[in-house]
Amino acid sequence: MARTIKLRIWRGNAKDGGLQDVTVDANEGEVVLDVIHRVQATQMNDLAVRWNCKAGKCGSCSMEINGKPRLACMTQMANFEEDETITITPLRAFPVIKDLVTDVSFNYKKAMEIPAFEPPADLKPGEPRMEQIDVERSQEFRKCIECFLCQDTCHVIRDHEENKKSFAGPRFFIRIAELDMHPLDMLRNRKQKAQEEHGLGMCNITKCCTEVCPEHIRITDNAIIPMKERVVDVKYDPARWLGSKIRKRDGIL
Amino acid sequence: MSEQLERYSYDIVVIGAGGAGLRAAVEAREAGLRVAIICKSLFGKAHTVMAEGGVAASMGNVNESDNWMVHFRDTMRGGKFLNHYRMAELHAKEAPERVWELELWGALFDRTKEGKISQRNFGGHEYPRLAHVGDRTGLELIRTMQQRIVAMQQKDGRETGNPESFIKVFAELTVTEITKENGKVSGAYGYWRESGKEVFFEAPAVVLATGGVGKTFKITSNSWEGTGDGHALALKAGGNLVDMEFLQFHPTGMVWPPSVRGLLVTESVRGDGGVLTNTDGVRFMFNYIPDVFKDKYADNEAEADRWYNDQANNRRPPELLPRDEVARAINSEVKAGRGTEHGGVFLDVSKRLPADVIKKKLPSMWHQFYELAGVDITKEAMEVGPTCHYVMGGVEVDPDSAAAVGVPGLFAAGEVAGGMHGSNRLGGNSLSDLLVFGRRAGVGASEYVKSNGANPASEDSLKVAHERIEKPFSQVGGENPYALHQELQEVAHNLVGIIRTRAELEEAIAKIADIRERAKSVSVSGGREFNPGFHLTFDLDNMLLIAESTAKSALLREESRGGHTRDDFPGMNAQWRQVNHISSFNGDHVSVRQQPLPSLPKELFDLFDIHELEKYMTPEEIAKGGSN
Ligand SMILES: Cc1cc2nc3c(=O)[nH]c(=O)nc-3n(C[C@H](O)[C@H](O)[C@H](O)COP(=O)(O)OP(=O)(O)OC[C@H]3O[C@@H](n4cnc5c(N)ncnc54)[C@H](O)[C@@H]3O)c2cc1C
Ligand code: SF4
Ligand code: SF4
Ligand code: FES
Numbered sequence: 001m002a003r004t005i006k007l008r009i010w011r012g013n014a015k016d017g018g019l020q021d022v023t024v025d026a027n028e029g030e031v032v033l034d035v036i037h038r039v040q041a042t043q044m045n046d047l048a049v050r051w052n053c054k055a056g057k058c059g060s061c062s063m064e065i066n067g068k069p070r071l072a073c074m075t076q077m078a079n080f081e082e083d084e085t086i087t088i089t090p091l092r093a094f095p096v097i098k099d100l101v102t103d104v105s106f107n108y109k110k111a112m113e114i115p116a117f118e119p120p121a122d123l124k125p126g127e128p129r130m131e132q133i134d135v136e137r138s139q140e141f142r143k144c145i146e147c148f149l150c151q152d153t154c155h156v157i158r159d160h161e162e163n164k165k166s167f168a169g170p171r172f173f174i175r176i177a178e179l180d181m182h183p184l185d186m187l188r189n190r191k192q193k194a195q196e197e198h199g200l201g202m203c204n205i206t207k208c209c210t211e212v213c214p215e216h217i218r219i220t221d222n223a224i225i226p227m228k229e230r231v232v233d234v235k236y237d238p239a240r241w242l243g244s245k246i247r248k249r250d251g252i253l
Numbered sequence: 254m255s256e257q258l259e260r261y262s263y264d265i266v267v268i269g270a271g272g273a274g275l276r277a278a279v280e281a282r283e284a285g286l287r288v289a290i291i292c293k294s295l296f297g298k299a300h301t302v303m304a305e306g307g308v309a310a311s312m313g314n315v316n317e318s319d320n321w322m323v324h325f326r327d328t329m330r331g332g333k334f335l336n337h338y339r340m341a342e343l344h345a346k347e348a349p350e351r352v353w354e355l356e357l358w359g360a361l362f363d364r365t366k367e368g369k370i371s372q373r374n375f376g377g378h379e380y381p382r383l384a385h386v387g388d389r390t391g392l393e394l395i396r397t398m399q400q401r402i403v404a405m406q407q408k409d410g411r412e413t414g415n416p417e418s419f420i421k422v423f424a425e426l427t428v429t430e431i432t433k434e435n436g437k438v439s440g441a442y443g444y445w446r447e448s449g450k451e452v453f454f455e456a457p458a459v460v461l462a463t464g465g466v467g468k469t470f471k472i473t474s475n476s477w478e479g480t481g482d483g484h485a486l487a488l489k490a491g492g493n494l495v496d497m498e499f500l501q502f503h504p505t506g507m508v509w510p511p512s513v514r515g516l517l518v519t520e521s522v523r524g525d526g527g528v529l530t531n532t533d534g535v536r537f538m539f540n541y542i543p544d545v546f547k548d549k550y551a552d553n554e555a556e557a558d559r560w561y562n563d564q565a566n567n568r569r570p571p572e573l574l575p576r577d578e579v580a581r582a583i584n585s586e587v588k589a590g591r592g593t594e595h596g597g598v599f600l601d602v603s604k605r606l607p608a609d610v611i612k613k614k615l616p617s618m619w620h621q622f623y624e625l626a627g628v629d630i631t632k633e634a635m636e637v638g639p640t641c642h643y644v645m646g647g648v649e650v651d652p653d654s655a656a657a658v659g660v661p662g663l664f665a666a667g668e669v670a671g672g673m674h675g676s677n678r679l680g681g682n683s684l685s686d687l688l689v690f691g692r693r694a695g696v697g698a699s700e701y702v703k704s705n706g707a708n709p710a711s712e713d714s715l716k717v718a719h720e721r722i723e724k725p726f727s728q729v730g731g732e733n734p735y736a737l738h739q740e741l742q743e744v745a746h747n748l749v750g751i752i753r754t755r756a757e758l759e760e761a762i763a764k765i766a767d768i769r770e771r772a773k774s775v776s777v778s779g780g781r782e783f784n785p786g787f788h789l790t791f792d793l794d795n796m797l798l799i800a801e802s803t804a805k806s807a808l809l810r811e812e813s814r815g816g817h818t819r820d821d822f823p824g825m826n827a828q829w830r831q832v833n834h835i836s837s838f839n840g841d842h843v844s845v846r847q848q849p850l851p852s853l854p855k856e857l858f859d860l861f862d863i864h865e866l867e868k869y870m871t872p873e874e875i876a877k878g879g880s881n
Contacts, residue, residue, distance in 0.1 A: 029510020
């Protein structure tokens, strides 16, 4: 039941490139990544594309499909019309290396800037006791597969190279929120730092990041908005802020 | 060429950024050494990320009767007593500590009511033993260690001004050669996948943590990275592989649609109550309980169903038999015409658990079937069949230090190492293996470096490595690497797969040799920049060695045990239990020889009921009662 489909794939490197048309077969049940692989095996042996798990678990195959940031391995060919030409381009927010592969090192640099998890100094292996309900909030953020689709879609950096320096992006806002809500984390001021050093203030809650997240992490509702709200709290009520950190620790030991 | 060659110098090079590699790197840094971590994908994407069900450790959080001895016994049973006892012992003893320390690095496992780490049931484990985070445990493991490494780098940054002064990650770089000088490891040679440019890492110690070999086979749960690179690198460096005939075919891979064929359906589906039925609606696993397991598995539905709520007074359901048993059973059902039109059987959890519980306990499975197969597992059954999942065979190592036998300076841990799992690995025992032996390899390599010092490489050894990389570009009009890879996968799948015979194995060996010959003339189109065709030529070379070693070992082993089933020798044979198959490579072909399996010392021997051991051991072994 193969059908022939038309693809328009961006090919090139950091210096130049453009869209190239190809036709290729697609079988029932296939995803965009399957079709790209068929192009690679039969027509363009040197077509560059990242992937690993082919199951939406590793976040490697991020690209833009008809202009939308998506995982190629989780995008069904059946979603497209019979005679539609599908346009496949690399992530726009990051510099192209070759074809569909971009330089995502921005994200690894930002990861390095987020202060690490800081458990109580005297805590021994096997000692922590935490309620399921207390770990669940951070667990939602730890589902992140680092596909960086949210980073790619966020208008603050998508077409604004100049903002990259001061903006960590939604992926790292949820990382900060995760640590902030982590029952064992002792570091103070995470929310303030998010606001002042990692660019949380530049986010104007458009929710585009939440819309593209393949893990359905509620980035804005559960991480960004609560942090923004509590940043305000904390700034005006230091006693309450102190209280929250103390309670955090009481809960676990 | 040495002018342009990019060069680095480290104390230790870790090849692989999965669970084993990252754990080794953390340990080496803690020992004060400078470490390069090299991986083929981006940092954080290694295969470990896909592990779902959990990590096995006898913490006893859910059932207090659990302890390392029970875990050790389960592991040996699962491996049909072909495991290296010392590895199984270290693994069972150290796994809890390794899981607990992850918590102090930020991991958030699911909890019990008392607030401890929750543990779930899994095939072959006597008690609920797998620590887990929903069904994304591998992601939690890898992210935790990735973040641990970032934390160490931040600290190094504060102290030295350069976060990469001690640990640096070289992502999207493929290692093609372990270099040696004076008979000892001198470094690792490879190329950047992005640019195709060559790189040399000078280091007296190299840790292989390269994972599995699944891509050698047509239907597999492994990603493109699983091409057996570390196995092949070890062989070429003069190391040995042990027991490469043992491959785990996971019983439940997706079978439909074709594009996802092989993709894993986690064993937790069965652990949480999923049952297997054939197209006649029969719950067939009751017909496949082997004698050695009769006292542990229920032989009727009523008892099996009771087990989910009362494990003390009932035997467990046969769906939770070790993987090799379940995979063979499914294979037989399909062969007997009781399979689905796509060649699978049904796995159903929808009738056992309410929809919201399924979505909560198995979120990524729900997602995977819904998105990729259009199946809602809270309402319908899944279609499943065996998929090549894990290689038990691997680099022969010293259990305590993870040092590769025969190659000073080389270490191996994780899936690439052999011995730990014997003829069959239990679910959850891999993630714990990565942590336990990843750490041990880090210690072993650090101690080696501290007592041996530097071992500079010669220009000659670099020249050889360079010429190999250049070769596919200098040949024109040769074989297409994609076509050869497909051919190899067919041969491996059809002739060296779940069920094997002498004639088929002999045919496979001849065919593999033929593909190897033709592979010498592969040529690639395009340039060196991020060129998958070029990358595949190296992977192909590795997979050919894996296939040869597997087929030759399988031909020699005239019995059926764990992940090796011979149609012409269907029984398990106590004589064969005493034998390891050791593969080595002379630059031209793989040869396989036999070596005695180290036998259980008395204190471990005595952990078992003698009647159980009688099922596996010869009367002489039983009479001896352990090796000391
Ligand atoms: C779908 C799935 C589910 C699983 N679920 C479980 C589970 O629930 N519990 C469990 O215990 N086990 C599970 N396993 C098995 C387990 O995940 C693997 O055995 C384990 O993750 C292997 O880890 P590793 O560290 O040895 O190697 P991997 O995680 O495979 O990493 C290998 C690393 O080596 C690098 N590498 C390889 N070759 C080269 C080269 N030539 N040059 C440079 N770098 C190289 C790769 O890039 C990668 O970084 C599962 C496996 C699969 C496929
Ligand atoms: S909600 Fe904020 S972080 Fe998310 S896309 Fe919009 S601006 Fe960016
Ligand atoms: S938050 Fe979601 S979209 Fe962003 S990187 Fe993580 S998984 Fe991807
Ligand atoms: S290949 Fe892993 S998410 Fe697509």
